[in-house]
Amino acid sequence: MQVELRGLTKRFGPVVANRAVDLVLKPGEVLGLLGENGAGKSTLMNMLCGLYTPDEGEILIDGQPVHFKGPGEAIAAGIGMVHQHFMLVPVFSVVENVVLGIEPTKRLDFLDLAKAREQVREIGRQYGLEVDPDALIESLPVGVQQRVEIIKVLFRSADVLILDEPTAVLTPQEVQEFFEIVRSLRDDGKAIVFITHKLNEILEIADRISVLRNGEIVGEGDPADLTKETLAEMMVGRPVSLSLGKTARAPGETILDVRNLVVLRDDDRMAVDNISLSIHSGEIVGLAGVQGNGQSALIEAITGLRQAASGTVTYLGEDITGVSVRKRHRMGIAHIPEDRLRSGLIADFTIAENMVLDTYYDDRFAQAGQVVWTRAERWAAKAASEFDIRTPSVFLKAGNLSGGNQQKLIVARELSRETKLVVAAQPTRGLDVGSIEYIHRRLLAARDEGDGILIMSSELDEILALSDRILVMFKGRIVAEFDAREAPPDKSAVGLSMAGMAA
Amino acid sequence: QVTDTGGIDDNSFNQTAWKGVQDAEAELGIEARFLESQAETDYEANINSLLGDCDLMVTVGFLLGDATQKAAQANPDQKFSIVDFSYDPAIPNVLGQVYATDEAAFLAGYLAAGMTETGILGTFGGINIPPVTIFMDGFHRGVTYHNAEKGTDVTVLGWDPDVGEGLFTNNFESLDDGRAFAQNLYDEGADIVLPVAGPVGLGSAALADELGTDQLKIIGVDADLFLTDPEKGHVYLTSITKRMDATVLEVIRRAQEGTFEGGVIVGQLENGGVDIAPFHDMDALVPQDLKDELAEIRQGIIDGTIPVDGS
Amino acid sequence: MTTSPDVSVMPQTAVATAWRRRSRIYGIVLIGLALLVAFIFGPDVDGDATFRLSRPKDPFALPNLVVPAAPFTYIAAALLAFLGAREFLRGGGRWSSIALGVGLAIAVVALLVWATAGKSFSLTGMLQATMVRAVPIALGGLAGVLCERVGVVNIAIEGMLLAGAFTGALVGSLLGGWMGLLTAVIIGGAFGFMLAALVVTYRMDQIIAGVVINLFVLGLTSYVSSQVFAEYRSLNDAPVFRAFKIPILSDIPVIGPMLFNQNIFVYGALILVAIATYYLFYTRNGLRARAVGEHPRAADTLGINVYRTRYIHVTLGGMVAGFGGAWFTLGSVGRFDENMTGGRGYIGLAAMIFGRWHPVGALLAALVFGFADSLQQKLALLQTPIPSEFLAMFPYIATIVVVAGLIGRARAPAADGKPYIKE
Amino acid sequence: MTLNENLDTATAKLLERAAPGRAEFEDLVVVPLFAVAVALALGALTMLATNVDLATIGRSYVALLQGSVGSLSALSETLTAAAPLVLAGLGLALGFRAGLFNIGAEGQILMGGMAAVITGFSLAGLPFPILLPLCLLAGALAGAAYASIAGILKAATGAHEVISTIMLNLISYRLVDYLLRLPFIQKEGRADPISKSVPPNAELPRLLDWLDPNLRVHGGVFLVIAAVIFAYWLLFRSKIGFEFRASGANPDAARYAGMKAGLIIVIAMATAGALAGLAGANQVLGVLGRTSPGFSAGIGFDAIAVALLGRSHPVGVLFAGLLFGALEAGGRQMQVDAGVSIDLIGIIQALIIVFIAAPILVRAIFPWGFRRGEQK
């Protein structure tokens, strides 16, 4: 089945998310869709899958124009989408999520999950997507949740699969497995749209590439005759250097020293199992690991968000195991949280307010129990322009910023303080090359100023690119350590130890 | 007339007092107007808003005591009369109307003791305050008197004059409580219940109506509920009536005749200010000799040979 | 599927610290209760506590349940002490909450025995009353569950109950009980629909919308009852649905009268709870409804109409509340009075949260409340030295204690209270 | 790091505020006017439905107007009725901003009032300038303490504040009933549950009684003004207020920023309680002069509507409170002149809130007079 988009346009108030986009999807082909944050990729696909209705233009399936009144109709027409932000109900089981919307039933509307379970297992076997049908989504690592999303689509026997940034949360191994799945789907004759930022991935998997910028198609071509550089340039609209030019640097005195740390989760299960590590001035330590292996727990313990069950955390020679988050901030520990919208900033506060979210009490902004907003605002404006946050005014709500700029806002807030230790969790998750490059440079700058830096990321490339030293976490323990000061270690070796196999 | 929060149609004291005013309207050809209080905060405002445009203002309910006093002192030439309250020292332009309800309650207690088959009676109140518990006291003592005279062993659930604690709904609004509390007493074997909680008693009546009067009878308070609550009238054995209509009418008459002066009118068995209502439908059920005894006791109370205060 | 390590590998020290935090506190509470029972109740109990299982005039009288008060009290105290000690020393994990629950139950029974010592009261009656008093709360809670499961917070339960009560009385007086009941349900539904329209279509803040409906209904019903009912009394004299026995079942001692000798509202409540549970957790539409409450966008991407689902369920919730409201008039006293629901709707709301957004949970919560309520009436009759005001507080305090002690952070549907904006 | 005072142009541009557009004007002025108009119209329909003749309806609305703003005494009544609504409403608004849905104002008012009256008559000896503040303080503290119960429970065990505050309300009624029976509180020589009176030197002085002894407006209005300013400062200027709003808008982010969630909950509840308690004290010291069962008269619940109507903004709350006060005072007049039950006011209040809280609805009814398109 062949799908064609003709002159699709979509506006959100003033914003034109897509302008007259033409696109063709062919069966048995993977179309790579590349574009910066806010380029309009998701919007475009949301129109294809019936979630949004186009303002202009039309969609043709096998030459016939169709008008979806809702996702239901798109699904019926054989179009399935795996959304950028998972569309899974956390408290439902895998099978419940899969059948939702097309549930098999017996008499009295009674759910017949038994049948569905079997189908789920079947699909799993067919495409190598094994998953326990009865597991609760919220108890599953993101990698597995990803599979469930794909099973959902296949369960609806879609011929067109739209994958919106599916690899953002996967480990190298998982990415490779995932590509296998995609290929087998393609060979199965399905038309696939693969949305991503990652240049090497798109070059590896796509049969054809379209680049979207500011809602318009700015380039198309065959992976064979495209390079990372050309793609990046199309995407951003200016030449970008992809190498950070990081220079080796001798580590200084110890900044953070963690001894025999044990951390539990809310449900008292083990998250961090007796870990010891240390971070020195002027070094970047990369914390690699598959989600769900305790990295966040470890970071929460270091930043004081989660109390340690046992063990000690020493910072600049001072035991801070029991010290409050606030105190740690003031002692110079910066924290770029894992999930910017959930815990990084407050969407309906202004940029200015967010900029001082954890320094408002500081003498620079506060006196006699009250915040002097004029000062805070000037400060915010300065930081905003300094960290080139794209916004007309600092009185705008942070929620209106694009993902990349939101992240920059957080980085600006954290790095423009007096810091000795920077803890960065997923600092560039879901950002475009431009922003990624910028944030990486900032982190390196901080390192060169003599800060100690701990980076937790599910993107191994990022870890490899930045780290002087790499620690791999698995099941709450540190299972491997790599020196990366001179040259980055072998990627697959790290990948293997992340999967728990001795490297 | 300014009512208390119960509302003019509460089948209870507000309504009875209003009846008095209406009687006056009929008999003495006066013109009447009323104002319902929603809440305590309204009392003063309501009184003020009636000030001036009437000769006599009747406020109903002890809760208005202070508001009335304030207004009376502020406006010495406005005549006031307040139901269920009296001032001491008396205020020259306020005539209080109070009632010795325990006298009538005593009779009701004796009657109930004579009528019960299970030997168990029940009572409950709105809130634990004298104006309410005076009924329960009188009732209880009436029963005790009956036990003493007749050597019976009738018990009263829900009030103990000596401890001063008992069964209270802690509100005067929730009819459903009235039903639940009566049910509770019925479960404990009571076959006659005296609810002293204004409209809440109507809930008890609904229960009696449902169970049938052979299972449960109700004794009303304030007004003769057989008349004011005709739908459920048949469940009332009798009512302990405060004839507020009588006293209010009397007050209005005095006001018209110009014999009005501050002080207090006490409603008693003697002057008919309090009484127990006729048995109406249940008249046949009440044995003649019990009726006679009641007549004697009434006399005894009036000439003070039978103390109702338990002494 | 979770990649997290299993409990066995964790060092004992760590586990212990985490688990003991909670169980220590519970332990102390339980031991406190034990001391209370032993030294406050203990000294002045004598004679037997007699719980009557049948009334004087009942056709066939059951033997009374006689408990020797003193021994019982001390046994209870011992049990509590044991539970407490166990919790304190090496309690923890799943059992802590259960232990605390059991402990509270024992304490309550001990209180009852202490109060009853040397006297007697009708246990059957108390249980029956428990059920009756629980009905409007349970129905209110159920209404809440239906709404919040699709992500609409319903503060308006109170108003819907009141509307049901009013309509029941008015129409019941004119056209008889059944018509009254029917219209009460319809009107309840109408207000549900109104709430849905306000919050779904007009994106009004859900709490504000709820508060508004409460204000509106209170105003309207009070207005009409003082403006109209005052004059035309016949409009406010509805027949009451009487209790009827379910053959055989109602003869089961104690439980029989409690469950099977009641009026249609009690049966209705029980049946509705059963249906709602089946519907929400075992049917297709139930699954979809919950999905809408947890993750509307996900539901939307799968072709489920979020708006329609919310409209339907909030309206259904309104109908349930309307039914519950009719209980006040058609199921109890046969006439309407201003604000006669007296905050039961809010307690229903509490029951829903306390019942963890589950129909059965809401029912049980309502029963706990009903029990505390009828218990305080009995205690008042038994003339305990406790002032009646404090007895009257008992149900409320009980609710707070249970909510604070046993429930803790209950988890609402994820999208609860959040408007869904399609584009 | 120090921030240099001379900002470059780029930075300066970022500091420009967008001037309030027409949307704001419509939301703040046009919509409320429409709302009131529509509400009154529907109110009239309700009266028609209950066969009230047109003449009476006309008279009742004239009365409503006169009774609320028509005369000096009307204004006085309006202010008197508004004062407690605004005070309690401010408290609730603070709670809402901090993400706490506190239904407990009613109980906090009762506690505040009791504390005020008890302090009043037990320290009657003290001179006015000391006693009055003392009574107000007692009221605020009592309210704060009572509200903190719910706060502490939530912070410590996660008990849902909606439940605990509802229950605390119900408990407070009984508590007052009981207290009023205690010999040292109950008015001597009185059988009914009524407290000793507030001594004159503890009363909030009436402001206009030199004009006419029946003008009830009292010193509470200054209390209200002060409270509004305080609440505004607290929310939008103070550090703790920033913490309130932050943990209200996104508790997680607040925690990550090092704010102490539990502490904030307790403080927010306490502040809310203090204001509600002040409302109670205001009633007792300014209007009632003593306490009796349920003297809060549902103010705590109306205050919820007021706070919501005022969009949890101190100034908004002030206006919402005045509106409700006016309706209440006018309603009483309405009942006297036209014999229309005051309950009608409840209906009108509800309708007004509907139309103000759902601007889209008003726009739907009156498409004209509004800028096309934009709907956020």
Ligand SMILES: Nc1ncnc2c1ncn2[C@@H]1O[C@H](COP(=O)(O)OP(=O)(O)OP(=O)(O)O)[C@@H](O)[C@H]1O
């Ligand atoms: N629901 C919406 N309302 C308003 N604006 C929107 C909405 N969705 C997207 N936009 C805007 O439309 C533009 C395109 O958004 P879109 O999510 O399609 O970009 P994208 O390429 O998917 O970005 P990303 O790589 O972060 O996923 C952005 O400017 C975004 O701010």
Ligand SMILES: Nc1ncnc2c1ncn2[C@@H]1O[C@H](COP(=O)(O)OP(=O)(O)OP(=O)(O)O)[C@@H](O)[C@H]1O
């Ligand atoms: N309190 C909890 N109850 C139940 N499951 C949990 C809990 N906390 C985490 N999990 C699940 O267990 C796994 C580990 O969670 P956790 O977030 O602690 O690991 P992590 O350190 O965050 O790993 P990552 O940082 O890569 O996400 C995840 O799948 C998470 O969903």
Ligand SMILES: [Mg+2]
């Ligand atoms: Mg996207």
Ligand SMILES: [Mg+2]
């Ligand atoms: Mg995590």
